Amino acid sequence: MKTSGCVLSFAAILAIAGCQTPSKQENSGAPKDVLAGRIEGLQVETLKSSAVALADGVEVVVSRVRVPPDTRIPKHYHPGEEFVYVLEGSGTLWLKDGGETAVARGQVHMVPLKAVHTFASGPDGATLLVFRVHEKGKPVRYEVGEDR
Numbered sequence: 099m100k101t102s103g104c105v106l107s108f109a110a111i112l113a114i115a116g117c118q119t120p121s122k123q124e125n126s127g128a129p130k131d132v133l134a135g136r137i138e139g140l141q142v143e144t145l146k147s148s149a150v151a152l153a154d155g156v157e158v159v160v161s162r163v164r165v166p167p168d169t170r171i172p173k174h175y176h177p178g179e180e181f182v183y184v185l186e187g188s189g190t191l192w193l194k195d196g197g198e199t200a201v202a203r204g205q206v207h208m209v210p211l212k213a214v215h216t217f218a219s220g221p222d223g224a225t226l227l228v229f230r231v232h233e234k235g236k237p238v239r240y241e242v243g244e245d246r
Contacts, residue, residue: 139166165219178232180209187224
């Protein structure tokens with residue numbers, strides 16, 4: 099029962115995040131994304147950032163990410179777990195210890211804690227709803243060298 103409660107909570111957050119416009123005031127303390135403004139056409143919009151009452155030092159960041167067609171995000175990792183729901187488009191998710199996975203509209207994928215990974219969009223680009231549960235106050239992502 100505990101698992102289905104978590105799944106239902108996650109689904110409710112996804113539904114709410116997809117329907118609300120973010121308030122600049124409520125997200126003023128949201129972690130900054132190191133990719134902001136660096137990749138032409140890439141849009142990273144924080145929809146909600148909030149502490150988690152059940153765990154000290156943990157926060158949730160919900161973002162909508164628009165990746166232009168045929169664009170590869172640099173390899174990186176997060177200080178927490180990442181859940182990705184594909185709203186539109188397609189692409190490839192690569193995990194250092196998990197290989198490549200094709201992603202498409204309507205699918206949900208998970209990136210484990212601090213796992214080095216990247217995403218490459220397909221010919222139509224991709225719009226992703228990203229739900230991160232990570233260490234409070236840490237950057238959204240840490241870039242890594244191509245040899246990692």
